[in-house]
Structure formats: C-alpha cells, structure tokens
Amino acid sequence: MKGVTAVRRKKLRRNNKYLPAQPYAFMAAPGDRPGPSTPLSHKIFFIVVLLWCSCVTNAYSQTDSLVLKNNDIMVGEIKSMTNGVLTIETPYSKKDFTVEWSGIRSVYSKTNFLISLQDGKNINGSIRSGEGNKVYINSFTGEKMEATMDDVVYLKGIKSKFWGRTYAAVDLGLNITKANNQREFSVRSSFGYAGNKWQGDVYYNDLRSKRDSVEETKRTEFGLSVKYFLPKGWFLAGSLDFLSNTEQALDLRTTGKIGAGYSIFRTNKMYWSLGAGFSLNNESFTTDKESRSSYEAVAFSALNLFDIGDFSLSNTIFAYRSLTEADRWRVDFSLDTKYDLPLDLYIKLGLTFNYDNQPAIAGNDFDYVLIFSIGWEFNK
Known part of the structure; x- marks a missing residue:
C-alpha cells in the first residue's frame, strides 16, 4: 500500500x-x-x-x-x-x-x-x-x-459529464546561477479528457534561459492529440504538434501525424504500445534558409511503468523517415521519472531530446533539455 x-x-x-x-x-x-x-x-x-x-x-x-x-x-x-x-x-x-x-x-x-x-x-x-x-x-x-x-x-x-473525466498536471522549474548571472525557467503542463472510446490530450511546454553576453535561449512546444480505441487493444491516433527552438534555428515546426497502434501490455503494472503512420512536416527558420515541407513515415513507442513504489516512469519515441527528402531522419525522444508526494504534488526529472540529420544550421543536428521540477496533478 x-x-x-x-x-x-x-x-x-x-x-x-x-x-x-x-x-x-x-x-x-x-x-x-x-x-x-x-x-x-x-x-x-x-x-x-x-x-x-x-x-x-x-x-x-x-x-x-x-x-x-x-x-x-x-x-x-x-x-x-x-x-x-x-x-x-x-x-x-x-x-x-x-x-x-x-x-x-x-x-x-x-x-x-x-x-x-x-x-x-x-x-x-x-x-x-x-x-x-x-x-x-x-x-x-x-x-x-x-x-x-x-x-x-x-x-x-x-460525478459530472465533463470534469469527472478530466486529468491535468503542471510543473515548474527554476535555476539561478551567480556565474554569468544565468537564469533559467521552465513550465510543463498537460490536460486530458477520457471519453467512452476515445481520449484527448493537450500539452504546453516552455523553457527560457538567459545569461550575460549570450542571446536568450527559447524553446516552446504545444500540441494536441486524439486516440480512438478499437477492440482487442488496437487504436487509431492523430496529433498536431508545434515547436519553436532557437538552438536549432526553428522559427516554427508544425507536424501533423495520423496512424494506428497496438497496446502490447496494458496492466496495472505497465503500459506499452507500438504504432506507425504518416506525418506532414512544415518548417520555417530564423536564418535565411528557405521554408520546407516534407512527407514522412513515422514509427512510435510509448512506455509507462508504475509498479515501482512511489516512482513512475514514462517514455515516448518517435522516429521519422522522410519520403520526399533524400536520406533525412528525425527523432523525438522523451523520458520522465516522477516521484509522488502528498497532496497530489510530485517531483520530476525529465529529459527531452530532438535529432535532425539535416538541420538548418550545420552542426546543430541535436538539442536536449534536462529539467528538474516540482508539480501538481489533478485526477479526481
């Protein structure tokens, strides 16, 4: 217990x-x-x-x-x-x-x-x-x-037609360092709704980092997704994601995905699903590089482990192979470890990693964010 x-x-x-x-x-x-x-x-x-x-x-x-x-x-x-x-x-x-x-x-x-x-x-x-x-x-x-x-x-x-089916979470991180007067602030939030045969989620993540003599780093993510459950563990999925990242000179990357998946394990100890589909990727840049669009094949994995005491672990991986640009690969990876506290509070250590073998700026083919934060969740 x-x-x-x-x-x-x-x-x-x-x-x-x-x-x-x-x-x-x-x-x-x-x-x-x-x-x-x-x-x-x-x-x-x-x-x-x-x-x-x-x-x-x-x-x-x-x-x-x-x-x-x-x-x-x-x-x-x-x-x-x-x-x-x-x-x-x-x-x-x-x-x-x-x-x-x-x-x-x-x-x-x-x-x-x-x-x-x-x-x-x-x-x-x-x-x-x-x-x-x-x-x-x-x-x-x-x-x-x-x-x-x-x-x-x-x-x-x-208890109600709407709020009884919702869940939400928000966590904040703050880092202040005397050296170079560095200040870093992050917020991660999510909101979801569970219907009879479908589930919808919205998320918003923001990171701002600033220090003396260096241009401010900004990374903003926003997205929404819908999953429709089919018999025998199958499901259909669709999502629309937006990313702005100064580290990779991305003014805005818009990615729409549709696909299907299968829940390999769905128990009281773990959840693991695999799936595949197609995506449309549109990108505009903060440099002089022209905007570009591409169709991609996508494969994904989602894993959640929660039979480890007060700890829980969640991981998602999306791998993209361009169908219209020669030899282009992209990977989006996330890993979160959460420890539950009283009063629906928690502490979280989260890692987000993005890879692109054809970036807008040569040499900036990957970016990662490691965040330690404190949060609160609603799931009543």
Missing part, C-alpha cells in the same frame, strides 16, 4: 451476520415504545433521532466497500483507480486512503465509473466482485459483462 494502513471497522454480531454497528442502539431496548405518558419533548427528540438514523443508514447504503486480501474491510467512496493504485474517501478520515489494486480481494460498488479493461474497452457502469477473481460490470446501457480483477486497469468515478 501507498503510505496507508488498513482500517478495521467494528461489527455487531446479529442473526449470525456481521452488520455495521448502529450508533444509537443503546437508546432503547428491543420492543420498547414511547408510552402515552412520555413527555412531548422526548417524543420530538425520539422522532428527530429516528430521522437522523434513517439518513445515516441511507447514506451508508450508497457507499462502496473493499475487502482486502488480509481480510480487512474499508468502507467509503471509491474515487479512482489508476496505475494500479485505488483511492477511496472514508467518513472516518480527513485524508483519502490509497490501496494497491493487487492487494484487494473484492470490491462492491453502486457508483458509476468510467471503467477501462486490458483489451482497451471503456465502459460506463458499476462494478462488483463475484466468485474468486471474477467481477461483474453493469453498463449504463443495461449490458452486463464478466471480467477479472486483473482485467480492470482504470476506474474513474463519474
């Missing part, structure tokens, strides 16, 4: 069944009824208590419950499960609890979730455990499905 201990709930033995303890069971013995001589104030108080207990019982009936593999029970509201870690809000703690999905034996919920399975299928519905490792999913459309606990790779409680 992730910084969390299991919680034991008190139970009351009744009729050979374990039931939640009633908070006001001490108020009256079985069969007691307020007699005609009971003062009016007592009657009113008794009615208020009954109404309050009714509300509590109704609220309790709407909660979710987990049975852990060590037989502990947790009751509350399941908020999400991502990267193999489930988050649950309980009435007996101000802070949410996090539990490893692999440490859960059974889950019982009437909450509406966006549920993702290993085969790439996304369902809106509720989930409850059956015999053994089985789970039953009831979709909004009335469809009933059977899967296993291991098949479930993502849960997101749907």
Whole structure:
C-alpha cells in the first residue's frame, strides 16, 4: 500500500451476520415504545433521532466497500483507480486512503465509473466482485459483462459529464546561477479528457534561459492529440504538434501525424504500445534558409511503468523517415521519472531530446533539455 494502513471497522454480531454497528442502539431496548405518558419533548427528540438514523443508514447504503486480501474491510467512496493504485474517501478520515489494486480481494460498488479493461474497452457502469477473481460490470446501457480483477486497469468515478473525466498536471522549474548571472525557467503542463472510446490530450511546454553576453535561449512546444480505441487493444491516433527552438534555428515546426497502434501490455503494472503512420512536416527558420515541407513515415513507442513504489516512469519515441527528402531522419525522444508526494504534488526529472540529420544550421543536428521540477496533478 501507498503510505496507508488498513482500517478495521467494528461489527455487531446479529442473526449470525456481521452488520455495521448502529450508533444509537443503546437508546432503547428491543420492543420498547414511547408510552402515552412520555413527555412531548422526548417524543420530538425520539422522532428527530429516528430521522437522523434513517439518513445515516441511507447514506451508508450508497457507499462502496473493499475487502482486502488480509481480510480487512474499508468502507467509503471509491474515487479512482489508476496505475494500479485505488483511492477511496472514508467518513472516518480527513485524508483519502490509497490501496494497491493487487492487494484487494473484492470490491462492491453502486457508483458509476468510467471503467477501462486490458483489451482497451471503456465502459460506463458499476462494478462488483463475484466468485474468486471474477467481477461483474453493469453498463449504463443495461449490458452486463464478466471480467477479472486483473482485467480492470482504470476506474474513474463519474460525478459530472465533463470534469469527472478530466486529468491535468503542471510543473515548474527554476535555476539561478551567480556565474554569468544565468537564469533559467521552465513550465510543463498537460490536460486530458477520457471519453467512452476515445481520449484527448493537450500539452504546453516552455523553457527560457538567459545569461550575460549570450542571446536568450527559447524553446516552446504545444500540441494536441486524439486516440480512438478499437477492440482487442488496437487504436487509431492523430496529433498536431508545434515547436519553436532557437538552438536549432526553428522559427516554427508544425507536424501533423495520423496512424494506428497496438497496446502490447496494458496492466496495472505497465503500459506499452507500438504504432506507425504518416506525418506532414512544415518548417520555417530564423536564418535565411528557405521554408520546407516534407512527407514522412513515422514509427512510435510509448512506455509507462508504475509498479515501482512511489516512482513512475514514462517514455515516448518517435522516429521519422522522410519520403520526399533524400536520406533525412528525425527523432523525438522523451523520458520522465516522477516521484509522488502528498497532496497530489510530485517531483520530476525529465529529459527531452530532438535529432535532425539535416538541420538548418550545420552542426546543430541535436538539442536536449534536462529539467528538474516540482508539480501538481489533478485526477479526481
């Protein structure tokens, strides 16, 4: 588990069944009824208590419950499960609890979730455990499905039509050095939305570096992407990316990509997909070099590892082979290592690398950025 201990709930033995303890069971013995001589104030108080207990019982009936593999029970509201870690809000703690999905034996919920399975299928519905490792999913459309606990790779409680499906992150980096009065500032941000069969993402990254007697270095990236999930792990993907980089004399590089891919692994421990497609690349430069356009074949890989404690690792590689320019190759590579902190904060070490064997300025065929930053993520 992730910084969390299991919680034991008190139970009351009744009729050979374990039931939640009633908070006001001490108020009256079985069969007691307020007699005609009971003062009016007592009657009113008794009615208020009954109404309050009714509300509590109704609220309790709407909660979710987990049975852990060590037989502990947790009751509350399941908020999400991502990267193999489930988050649950309980009435007996101000802070949410996090539990490893692999440490859960059974889950019982009437909450509406966006549920993702290993085969790439996304369902809106509720989930409850059956015999053994089985789970039953009831979709909004009335469809009933059977899967296993291991098949479930993502849960997101749907509280609204839009915000319940979103996720976002932003991190900042700052470096100030006395030598040459160097100042460096970076920001990396992303926002995404998960639909039933598709996913959309937007990102913005900016780096500014300045020091005495040297021209300011600027690197700005912006892009958006859409992925549509097909059966059996296949998907279609499209993206539009913009890059401006003074190091490579790029005033603006615009790259549009379309392609298809396959999720080789999609579990609670890792995600790895491969794909291929085509891209159209348009470039304008800060030098006298003429603008150019080219069609390219592209291959890509995306890897995420998250079963390594509070650490997670993500890596993407795009390799481009020009179809209209002789012997031109380009590579975009990124590697991020993140360590989770309390309050949805994290620290991140990120590397971005760009290679072009036919750059605008001879000798500037590659550029890289290594950033250490602190950030915050939203995924509620």
